[in-house]
Amino acid sequence: MNRFALLPLVLALGACVGSATPPRNVENACAIxxxxxxxxxxxxxxxxxxxxxxxxQMATIYHESSFVSNARTPRRYALGVIPAGRQSSAFGYSQALDGTWDEYRNDTGRRFARRTDISDATDFMGWYMNRSRERNGIALTDARNQYLAYHEGHRGYSRGTYRNKAWLMRVADRVEARAALYDRQLASCTATQG
Structure with a gap:
């Protein structure tokens, strides 16, 4: 087979895996x-x-990475100008940390999972949020508390570390509101799709 004939197939597969650019309208679930x-x-x-x-899932991704597949935390600078690495190892759609991602891959047997792949990123979120339900009793439908546990970690959530972070509480409230908005939007657009 001609190598140029494979190009459309490679490009199509690449489009399914991830995109460094977010969808045009991340405010609307139907548009996404x-x-x-x-x-x-x-x-x-x-x-x-x-x-x-x-x-x-959508609300969490919106607040973690804005649907950017290769999102990273901001860089840190020593003395305001000398690059000193990133704020954390969080990466990809789900902003999973290196250690937590490795734990997920080992636990699920998904050795080749990538944080830049939407299917892998959402599966990670499902795995992590189920652990939040098991360890902290958080309902899977509770976007606010799931987000707090996602951000603070299971032990941090159980210790209530988020209570001293007013900014994080505000973000969790926004995640809850966005999940409700996306849910209403999805109900209308999926109903019209059949």
Missing amino acids: IEERPYYLSAMQATEANWGVPVAV
Whole structure:
């Protein structure tokens, strides 16, 4: 087969894996899934496997990475100008930390999972949020507390470390509101799709 004939196939597969640019309208769940239908497929698979609603996944991704597949935390600078690494190892759609990502891959047997792949990122979120349910009793539909546990870690959440972080409490409230908004939007657009 001609190597140029493979180019469209490679480009199509690459589009399904991840995109460094977010969808054009991340404020509207229907617009997101219309532009990137494979996002919905990935999130529906996670919901079927782990029980985490699509809207909760979408709201978490919105606040973690703004749907940018290769998102990273900001760089730190010593003396304001000397690069001193990143704030953390958080990376990808889910902003999973290196150690937590490795734990997920070992626990699930998904050795080749990548944080820049929407299917892997949402599956990670389902796995992590299920652990939050098991360890801290947080309902999978509770976007606010799931986000707090996602941000603070299971031990941090159980110790209530988020209570001293007013900014984080505000973000968690916004995640809850966004999940509710996305849920309403998804109900209307999926109903019209059949």
